[in-house]
Amino acid sequence: MQIAVLLYDGFTALDAVGPYETLAHLPGTETVFVAERPGPVRCDSGRLSLVAEKALDEVPRPDIVVVPGCPQPETQTGNPAVLDWLRTVDTATTWTTSVCTGSQILAAAGLLDGRRATGHWLYLDRLPAYGVRPTGERVVFDGKYVTAAGVSAGIDMGLALVGRLAGDEQAQTVQLMIEYDPRPPYDAGSPEKAPADLVARLRAVSPLPSR
Amino acid sequence: MQIAVLLYDGFTALDAVGPYETLAHLPGTETVFVAERPGPVRCDSGRLSLVAEKALDEVPRPDIVVVPGCPQPETQTGNPAVLDWLRTVDTATTWTTSVCTGSQILAAAGLLDGRRATGHWLYLDRLPAYGVRPTGERVVFDGKYVTAAGVSAGIDMGLALVGRLAGDEQAQTVQLMIEYDPRPPYDAGSPEKAPADLVARLRAVSPLPSR
Numbered sequence: 001m002q003i004a005v006l007l008y009d010g011f012t013a014l015d016a017v018g019p020y021e022t023l024a025h026l027p028g029t030e031t032v033f034v035a036e037r038p039g040p041v042r043c044d045s046g047r048l049s050l051v052a053e054k055a056l057d058e059v060p061r062p063d064i065v066v067v068p069g070c071p072q073p074e075t076q077t078g079n080p081a082v083l084d085w086l087r088t089v090d091t092a093t094t095w096t097t098s099v100c101t102g103s104q105i106l107a108a109a110g111l112l113d114g115r116r117a118t119g120h121w122l123y124l125d126r127l128p129a130y131g132v133r134p135t136g137e138r139v140v141f142d143g144k145y146v147t148a149a150g151v152s153a154g155i156d157m158g159l160a161l162v163g164r165l166a167g168d169e170q171a172q173t174v175q176l177m178i179e180y181d182p183r184p185p186y187d188a189g190s191p192e193k194a195p196a197d198l199v200a201r202l203r204a205v206s207p208l209p210s211r
Numbered sequence: 212m213q214i215a216v217l218l219y220d221g222f223t224a225l226d227a228v229g230p231y232e233t234l235a236h237l238p239g240t241e242t243v244f245v246a247e248r249p250g251p252v253r254c255d256s257g258r259l260s261l262v263a264e265k266a267l268d269e270v271p272r273p274d275i276v277v278v279p280g281c282p283q284p285e286t287q288t289g290n291p292a293v294l295d296w297l298r299t300v301d302t303a304t305t306w307t308t309s310v311c312t313g314s315q316i317l318a319a320a321g322l323l324d325g326r327r328a329t330g331h332w333l334y335l336d337r338l339p340a341y342g343v344r345p346t347g348e349r350v351v352f353d354g355k356y357v358t359a360a361g362v363s364a365g366i367d368m369g370l371a372l373v374g375r376l377a378g379d380e381q382a383q384t385v386q387l388m389i390e391y392d393p394r395p396p397y398d399a400g401s402p403e404k405a406p407a408d409l410v411a412r413l414r415a416v417s418p419l420p421s422r
Binding site (some may be wrong): 017019030123139152153155159160163169181 | 223244375383
């Protein structure tokens with residue numbers, strides 16, 4: 001089973017690494033980081049690069065595709081190379097997935113038409129323009145399409161996928177290995193829980209400037 | 212403020228990316244990924260490389276150092292280049308930190324002598340040999356030394372550090388931006404919570420083979 005994680009300039013690192021760290025250690029899987037061109041691909045902070053081992057056309061039939069998000073998804077929703085590749089590989093995937101604003105990229109490729117999907121809370125209102133029904137849920141399964149909320153939600157999505165792929169015990173093993181027993185020191189991880197003035201301030205500066 | 216994240220062959224990606232994703236977006240900070248040699252550094256799965264922008268000697272005075280762990284910490288606990296660098300930079304850091312078995316590397320550098328520290332649950336029993344008092348807590352502050360439990364605990368550590376560095380509101384902002392409102396689909400993230408037979412099976416194969 002081949003798992004392809006898409007990289008592109010300005011992606012959010014944890015969006016890609018969360019699902020990777022849960023999926024890549026499954027027995028019988030091969031994970032490949034893929035981008036328009038092989039080589040280092042810079043994250044949104046400008047301070048970190050992950051290496052794409054393959055070009056898009058070298059990975060024509062992954063079983064699972066993971067699309068990370070970023071603060072400027074419009075850089076990819078207008079990128080024919082990425083959208084064409086997503087449409088092509090989607091014809092043969094078992095699971096087509098996204099984290100954060102990655103759902104907007106899948107939507108722009110026309111893959112979520114009429115489906116329920118989630119994404120980063122600040123960007124959910126962009127999804128209806130693509131015929132997608134947004135929800136604020138953390139992980140959404142709709143057919144073979146799996147979308148996760150912002151950034152850190154890719155870990156929850158990855159564990160849920162491991163459960164579907166390899167069973168509950170394997171997923172629990174991965175959870176225990178990555179010691180995923182979260183204890184956030186604050187309780188501000190969603191717009192429902194965070195202080196209202198903080199939520200309002202972030203909405204006021206959205207869409208976010210490049211970080 | 213400069214934040215240095217150490218990379219070395221075989222490190223666990225999420226150990227490094229969790230703290231990065233919480234710390235690197237703080238205003239007024241510069242994050243640098245550093246390794247013995249600049250260039251791509253391969254993770255434990257063999258399937259992903261992160262790029263070190265600088266060599267160790269190019270980063271002589273970071274304010275914060277983050278040491279990720281890996282399944283084979285002995286590759287680094289016997290590496291004089293890394294241990295010497297850690298001892299040198301530690302003389303000037305504000306915070307010296309680790310995730311997962313990174314605490315064993317800090318301990319091997321002699322930096323945790325007599326201190327309380329945590330790390331990956333499967334490896335905690337290695338710490339007393341270095342004069343360290345292990346605890347199963349998720350994040351441990353002891354003076355300027357901050358250690359996190361396995362892999363995913365670096366996110367909690369990063370948020371706690373942001374709180375100390377920039378205040379609660381900034382930490383809540385980061386938490387909301389990375390939508391860290393965890394909903395693990397299973398409750399097996401610690402040896403206390405996971406099924407006993409699963410814990411026993413992992414203990415039986417520890418130390419873990421290279422992934």
